[in-house]
Amino acid sequence: MKKRIIVIIVTVITLLTIGSYLISERLNAYQDIEEVIEQEFRTLRQYVEDVYAIEYLDDDRALVFYSWDFPAYYNFGVMELEKTWRGWQFVEAISNRMERKTAWVKGTYAEITDRVILRGPVSGNAEEIVIITDDGREYRPEIGRAEWQMWYLILEDEPFEEATFILYDSDGEVLREEVLQFDLNWPE
Amino acid sequence: MNLSLKYRVLMIVVFAIFIGVFLYYYGTKARQEQAVAEELREYSYIAREYALDAIYKSTEFPVEVELYPSAHTEAILERWKAISDRYPELDYPEAAIEARDWIEVHKSFEDTDLLNGVIRKMYKDATVTSEGLGVSYITLLDYIFYQKYEASNIEDVVIDLGIEPSREEE
Numbered sequence: 001m002k003k004r005i006i007v008i009i010v011t012v013i014t015l016l017t018i019g020s021y022l023i024s025e026r027l028n029a030y031q032d033i034e035e036v037i038e039q040e041f042r043t044l045r046q047y048v049e050d051v052y053a054i055e056y057l058d059d060d061r062a063l064v065f066y067s068w069d070f071p072a073y074y075n076f077g078v079m080e081l082e083k084t085w086r087g088w089q090f091v092e093a094i095s096n097r098m099e100r101k102t103a104w105v106k107g108t109y110a111e112i113t114d115r116v117i118l119r120g121p122v123s124g125n126a127e128e129i130v131i132i133t134d135d136g137r138e139y140r141p142e143i144g145r146a147e148w149q150m151w152y153l154i155l156e157d158e159p160f161e162e163a164t165f166i167l168y169d170s171d172g173e174v175l176r177e178e179v180l181q182f183d184l185n186w187p188e
Numbered sequence: 189m190n191l192s193l194k195y196r197v198l199m200i201v202v203f204a205i206f207i208g209v210f211l212y213y214y215g216t217k218a219r220q221e222q223a224v225a226e227e228l229r230e231y232s233y234i235a236r237e238y239a240l241d242a243i244y245k246s247t248e249f250p251v252e253v254e255l256y257p258s259a260h261t262e263a264i265l266e267r268w269k270a271i272s273d274r275y276p277e278l279d280y281p282e283a284a285i286e287a288r289d290w291i292e293v294h295k296s297f298e299d300t301d302l303l304n305g306v307i308r309k310m311y312k313d314a315t316v317t318s319e320g321l322g323v324s325y326i327t328l329l330d331y332i333f334y335q336k337y338e339a340s341n342i343e344d345v346v347i348d349l350g351i352e353p354s355r356e357e358e
Contacts, residue, residue: 009202012202013202020210021213043225045228045232045233075235090248095244096241097240097241187256
């Protein structure tokens with residue numbers, strides 16, 4: 001009899017605890033990605049931030065491209081979010097310091113979960129970028145606009161160590177050609 | 189309801205335990221969240237000041253953040269070392285920098301009296317007047333971290349002391 005009562009008590013407590021935990025998690029779940037992004041920046045303390053683009057890798061994975069730190073916004077970040085039953089959740093964030101100053105274009109290599117991402121600031125005059133790798137591959141990275149302009153490329157094939165960046169203005173004229181190097185071993 | 193006293197007591201005990209577990213869980217969670225926020229604030233501050241690259245692997249308990257020096261970090265360290273070479277009272281913690289223990293590294297700037305002493309000495313040695321410019325340890329920090337010359341004539345001082353090349357040479 002005594003044993004049965006203890007079993008009942010333990011079961012009830014366990015169920016109530018698990019139940020209330022699940023309910024509170026569900027109630028706290030953020031479904032709106034913009035809200036989650038804001039919340040994550042507050043958590044990371046990376047204010048004041050600027051979002052350049054949100055790229056959806058599939059229905060429940062997203063990459064957020066941003067830069068932070070008022071007033072210069074020289075810390076260029078990428079953050080991965082994943083949608084779970086608890087709403088959008090933080091997976092990983094990488095922030096790289098890239099002071100553009102007089103440079104036309106800068107770039108850095110990073111791996112976030114299983115993706116290779118190249119990104120960096122680019123001059124505000126550049127409307128389009130064509131990247132030509134030393135083994136002849138050609139890419140057209142996206143350009144996001146906010147405080148600065150940020151180009152980014154989510155690479156699906158082999159990463160490259162060196163490439164020529166051709167910057168075009170809004171009339172399609174070549175503004176500048178730059179060769180950028182990428183440290184594929186970063187951050188080691 | 190015709191419950192015996194025994195069952196009523198039992199129910200009260202069950203709820204008391206449940207509430208106890210609940211309060212304990214949320215108390216611990218609140219304390220943990222506060223500690224996590226504190227830690228993340230420190231990382232973000234250090235990353236910003238030292239122009240570091242950062243990888244955030246976990247923003248929940250336990251926090252996991254990796255910091256790496258960027259090219260801009262090297263420039264900060266160079267300015268710092270140049271001043272420390274001449275004014276050794278300003279510590280340049282080589283071991284902590286080597287170990288990338290940035291939080292430890294930043295402790296060198298805790299003593300503002302010492303920093304005020306260094307900047308005063310610099311002005312004295314360079315025979316540059318700081319009168320009316322409100323020069324303080326902030327001027328020194330602005331120079332080391334941001335190479336900021338504005339609001340003071342620290343540029344004249346560092347050029348005069350040979351810490352920076354003169355403007356013509358550039």
